[in-house]
């Protein structure tokens with residue numbers, strides 16, 4: 001099978017286009033990765049090549065040794081992925097130590113995988129361990145309202161989680177574990193990857209102050225839907241804060257407990273504090 005005919009590649013391209021249409025991907029902003037299933041690698045094997053050099057990942061991901069990933073290219077624009085996938089995305093393989101990668105398909109006009117590859121792979125490694133291999137997608141975007149909130153809310157997990165939960169009843173059901181926040185750091189390297197992957201042990205969402213958001217999930221729909229839900233909630237909060245600094249009413253801790261019981265989710269008490 002041709003790479004571009006594979007369902008996982010089509011799903012990847014669709015997410016890139018959906019994200020661009022949401023205005024989350026100015027210029028080359030954002031990146032996406034997918035941990036490919038062995039049977040999916042097998043199905044496109046005829047198009048994979050193994051003559052490109054190994055290059056250092058910049059961190060170590062031993063639990064991903066030998067695996068294949070579909071990732072966006074560094075400096076490539078999300079809006080161009082649907083127009084010319086083979087020039088803007090690539091399939092990489094990680095080596096047996098989990099320290100290097102090589103490009104097996106794509107980036108036909110040159111280039112390298114996203115500069116956030118260390119964060120993507122470290123997050124995928126954490127999620128693979130914690131979900132018994134279920135989670136396969138890591139998505140980084142620059143959604144406007146979420147970024148705006150990082151200038152006005154304290155950069156604390158418990159504040160962001162509670163404020164975002166209060167803005168829409170579905171939120172605690174969609175992200176019951178809450179969201180983590182990373183204070184401003186230089187992007188693109190190992191340090192921010194370590195900080196983000198620490199948070200991914202607890203959450204499916206990590207917000208990077210003054211930069212953007214990382215989400216992780218089982219598949220493209222769930223991961224895009226998670227980003228969409230958090231950003232929608234952030235938009236409501238931006239609007240509320242623009243109108244008033246004083247909410248007249250909101251969803252209370254007791255309301256959250258009732259919701260948790262009916263929807264059969266467990267909401268950590270650490271986020272249901274009295275204000």
Ligand code: 13P
Pocket residue numbers: 028029030031072073074075076113114115116140187188
């Ligand atoms: P890349 O173009 O290298 O993926 O970087 C975009 C980005 O959003 C960095 O955080």
Ligand code: ZN
Pocket residue numbers: 029030140141142187211212
């Ligand atoms: Zn970014």
